[in-house]
Amino acid sequence: MNNHRTSSVETYQNFCTEDLRDSYVLDYLFTAGELQLTYTDLDRAIVGSAVPTDSALPLPAGDQLRADFFCQRRELGVINLGAAGTITVDGTSYPMANRECLYIGRGSQEVSFASDDASSPAQFYLLSYPAHADYPTTHAKIEDANKLELGSQADANERHLYQYIHENGIRSCQLVMGFTVLQNGSVWNTMPPHTHDRRSEVYCYFDIAEGHQVAHFMGEPQETRVLWMQEKHVALSPSWSIHCGAGTNSYAFVWGMGGENQRFDDMDGFPITELR
Numbered sequence: 001m002n003n004h005r006t007s008s009v010e011t012y013q014n015f016c017t018e019d020l021r022d023s024y025v026l027d028y029l030f031t032a033g034e035l036q037l038t039y040t041d042l043d044r045a046i047v048g049s050a051v052p053t054d055s056a057l058p059l060p061a062g063d064q065l066r067a068d069f070f071c072q073r074r075e076l077g078v079i080n081l082g083a084a085g086t087i088t089v090d091g092t093s094y095p096m097a098n099r100e101c102l103y104i105g106r107g108s109q110e111v112s113f114a115s116d117d118a119s120s121p122a123q124f125y126l127l128s129y130p131a132h133a134d135y136p137t138t139h140a141k142i143e144d145a146n147k148l149e150l151g152s153q154a155d156a157n158e159r160h161l162y163q164y165i166h167e168n169g170i171r172s173c174q175l176v177m178g179f180t181v182l183q184n185g186s187v188w189n190t191m192p193p194h195t196h197d198r199r200s201e202v203y204c205y206f207d208i209a210e211g212h213q214v215a216h217f218m219g220e221p222q223e224t225r226v227l228w229m230q231e232k233h234v235a236l237s238p239s240w241s242i243h244c245g246a247g248t249n250s251y252a253f254v255w256g257m258g259g260e261n262q263r264f265d266d267m268d269g270f271p272i273t274e275l276r
């Protein structure tokens with residue numbers, strides 16, 4: 001497991017592009033045949049991926065956790081961004097189609113990831129936070145998610161947001177997780193932007209068309225910076241930072257949060273005309 005440190009709110013303002021990316025972008029996940037984990041300093045989020053090919057990939061505890069097993073004191077959200085696969089938790093198998101979600105509760109001991117077809121593997125995106133209680137491991141299909149239709153074609157931000165793990169959906173200790181799909185011709189996510197002092201957030205961009213990128217904006221609203229994101233790149237967002245983006249085409253992204261509360265609408269919106 002990698003250790004990853006983000007910078008302070010003062011330091012990022014003087015960063016060159018490379019320093020900024022080193023601090024806020026994970027661009028090395030989703031390696032075929034590997035399970036990769038990165039332990040961040042954002043509310044102790046662990047961000048990772050599992051892309052099983054010929055054999056199943058077990059979830060290790062990793063030395064940093066000083067735990068007997070990964071979920072001994074943690075909960076884990078998984079969304080499959082690839083072809084069909086299976087996640088096995090303590091002997092129970094959960095088939096996972098593209099964009100489906102599995103919440104794995106604290107106390108789950110043996111977790112492993114497999115693909116149905118090694119030549120077209122599942123691509124599991126993992127997001128985990130410390131947990132103080134056991135909630136049941138729960139699988140959700142897209143139709144189980146709470147769907148919100150946001151934005152408009154006129155504002156180039158028409159998008160569908162699917163909430164899986166949230167206060168009125170799959171229960172968890174602090175993890176809130178789902179994904180957003182930009183509709184054809186729309187490019188702006190999370191516009192107008194917001195911060196949420198009580199939570200940090202992690203975005204994983206996916207389904208970006210060949211030859212395209214997403215310009216992800218971060219920073220304090222009056223001191224923003226841009227991070228160019230490619231397929232399955234992850235942007236880390238401290239609680240002081242806005243997080244929004246404009247693609248050169250439509251795309252989708254998994255969002256996930258942890259912190260003080262789980263209230264999705266506990267956000268401080270920022271007027272577009274005051275962004276700098």
Ligand SMILES: O=C(O)C(=O)C[C@H](O)C(=O)CO
Binds near residue numbers: 159179180255257264
């Ligand atoms: O498109 C959006 O708007 C989002 O997906 C917003 C994220 O869910 C978010 O930032 C929640 O805090």
Ligand SMILES: [Zn+2]
Binds near residue numbers: 195
């Ligand atoms: Zn947010």
